[in-house]
Amino acid sequence: MREDGKPRCDAFLRKPDAPGRAREPRCPGSSGFHPADVPILCGGRGLNTPSPEPRSRPTTALRLRRWLLRLCILVALGLVATWAWHQPFLATPRAVWSLYRQPPPTSLVVPVQGVRARQIADTFGAQRGASRRHAGVDIFGKRGTPVLSATAGVVASIREGGLGGRQVWILGPAGERHYYAHLQDWRPGLEEGQIVPAGTVLGFVGDSGNAKGTPPHLHYGIYGKDGAYDPLPLLRATR
Numbered sequence: 527m528r529e530d531g532k533p534r535c536d537a538f539l540r541k542p543d544a545p546g547r548a549r550e551p552r553c554p555g556s557s558g559f560h561p562a563d564v565p566i567l568c569g570g571r572g573l574n575t576p577s578p579e580p581r582s583r584p585t586t587a588l589r590l591r592r593w594l595l596r597l598c599i600l601v602a603l604g605l606v607a608t609w610a611w612h613q614p615f616l617a618t619p620r621a622v623w624s625l626y627r628q629p630p631p632t633s634l635v636v637p638v639q640g641v642r643a644r645q646i647a648d649t650f651g652a653q654r655g656a657s658r659r660h661a662g663v664d665i666f667g668k669r670g671t672p673v674l675s676a677t678a679g680v681v682a683s684i685r686e687g688g689l690g691g692r693q694v695w696i697l698g699p700a701g702e703r704h705y706y707a708h709l710q711d712w713r714p715g716l717e718e719g720q721i722v723p724a725g726t727v728l729g730f731v732g733d734s735g736n737a738k739g740t741p742p743h744l745h746y747g748i749y750g751k752d753g754a755y756d757p758l759p760l761l762r763a764t765r
């Protein structure tokens with residue numbers, strides 16, 4: 527016997543068929559070998575063993591019914607998804623989707639209340655220390671002056687730390703990020719995920735972060751797909 531429990535070939539070679547007995551399967555190369563013996567020796571059913579009944583093929587009507595059922599399920603899922611997409615609890619993802627599909631802004635609200643664009647100095651790209659350049663503009667105002675969102679958007683982040691101190695990040699049109707830094711404080715009730723029209727109060731002018739002790743101002747920057755770019759031309763484009 528082989529390790530797998532099947533009979534060895536030479537067992538068949540040594541045992542000729544006795545008269546009246548059913549024919550034994552033979553190994554390839556031995557006398558009396560028939561190709562139908564191979565599957566039997568290998569543990570199969572043999573070439574002449576009838577295979578199980580083939581599964582009956584579904585009728586055209588049954589196939590059509592299955593396809594209709596699948597179509598109904600897909601339509602139902604589509605209706606549920608459409609309904610859910612328009613519910614208030616998905617307002618923020620809907621706004622984010624819409625913002626990413628919009629083109630970049632061609633003009634901006636000046637983000638410090640009462641300041642005109644021509645009062646803002648062009649300091650974008652100016653050297654700041656040995657290894658850093660100014661990645662935005664500084665808009666000076668009295669401490670506590672409201673800071674406004676320059677675009678419509680969604681509040682992406684409200685945090686404190688680093689160079690910017692108290693800061694707000696807004697996701698705006700075309701997926702660009704707008705950075706409002708050195709705030710004295712945030713507007714009470716401002717939360718991440720809120721949808722904000724242009725001109726919404728985000729916080730108040732201050733000197734937090736690395737601006738501590740300097741005249742209160744807002745550092746405002748825009749980060750597009752290629753990094754920071756100068757917001758001043760867009761601020762000056764607003765009439």
Ligand SMILES: [Zn+2]
Nearest residue numbers: 662663664745
């Ligand atoms: Zn700055």
